Amino acid sequence: MEMYGVLLMLTVIVSTATQVEHRDFTFIGCSDTEKEYLIGFDGEEEYHTDFIRKEGVVTVPDFADPYSFAGGIETDLAQIEVCKQNLATDIKVYKPSFEQLDPPDTSIYSKDDVVQDVENTLICHVTGFFPPPVNVSWTKNNQIVTEGMGLSQYRRKSDGTFNIFSTLKFTPKEGDIYSCTVNHKSIQSQPKTKTWEVDVALPSVGPAVFCGVGLTLGLLGVATGTFFLIKGNNCN
Numbered sequence: 001m002e003m004y005g006v007l008l009m010l011t012v013i014v015s016t017a018t019q020v021e022h023r024d025f026t027f028i029g030c031s032d033t034e035k036e037y038l039i040g041f042d043g044e045e046e047y048h049t050d051f052i053r054k055e056g057v058v059t060v061p062d063f064a065d066p067y068s069f070a071g072g073i074e075t076d077l078a079q080i081e082v083c084k085q086n087l088a089t090d091i092k093v094y095k096p097s098f099e100q101l102d103p104p105d106t107s108i109y110s111k112d113d114v115v116q117d118v119e120n121t122l123i124c125h126v127t128g129f130f131p132p133p134v135n136v137s138w139t140k141n142n143q144i145v146t147e148g149m150g151l152s153q154y155r156r157k158s159d160g161t162f163n164i165f166s167t168l169k170f171t172p173k174e175g176d177i178y179s180c181t182v183n184h185k186s187i188q189s190q191p192k193t194k195t196w197e198v199d200v201a202l203p204s205v206g207p208a209v210f211c212g213v214g215l216t217l218g219l220l221g222v223a224t225g226t227f228f229l230i231k232g233n234n235c236n
Helices: 072-094 206-235
Strands: 004-014 021-031 035-041 044-050 055-058 105-110 120-129 135-140 143-145 149-151 162-170 177-183 192-197
Touching: 021 072, 035 072, 055 072, 105 177, 105 192, 120 135, 120 177, 135 162, 162 177
Parallel strands: none
Antiparallel strands: 004 021, 021 035, 035 044, 044 055, 105 120, 120 162, 135 143, 135 177, 149 162, 177 192
16 A cells, blocks of 8 residues: 655744744655655745756746755755655554545646637646545547646645646647546546537627628618609709
8 A cells, every 4th residue: 555755844934013924835745656845935836856857946936036945856855765764664653554535626727718729728637635646647539648748746735635737738629629537546436537628719790790781771771862862852
């Protein structure tokens, strides 16, 4: 049975002048297959470790003052090893008889308004699950796609569960159907799948037709009035 270890460190800074509370946090998570290292402030990510590329990634917006995190990938890997050792010790000491399992909820939506033949991004939001990991896959018209796919870091929620975002770059074509499938150990039957169909809103022809008919009738009315005006003058 795969177990998941979490170390969450919070630092609360209180301003005595305005009584505004801010929260620094560091999240370290590990299991037999997963590892996460993330630093944030007031619920926003500042830094995470990409263990595949073996590099630290600063995610502070460009408008903020530039800064770095000391230690780098070597320190992050050392923290993960400590997490694994603590996890192994906890398993031996506490001998858990059951594992908490919370199934994920999934939603799928586009990042921007959908315009025909204009590149966009689909977002699959997976939330409320425990423990990590989850497996997310995409299909287009029932065919598995991997090109243009991205996956965020796991984010811990206040209730102890997690969420994650999977993205897929795509170019909308009317009638295409995309699906996001999520698999988690808490799901006993079929994996959860959400579908999304490309529906490009076309300009309505109603107003144009209405204006055209109105203009035609107006011109006919002018012509008719002119005809009777001329006839009346001739009678005089």
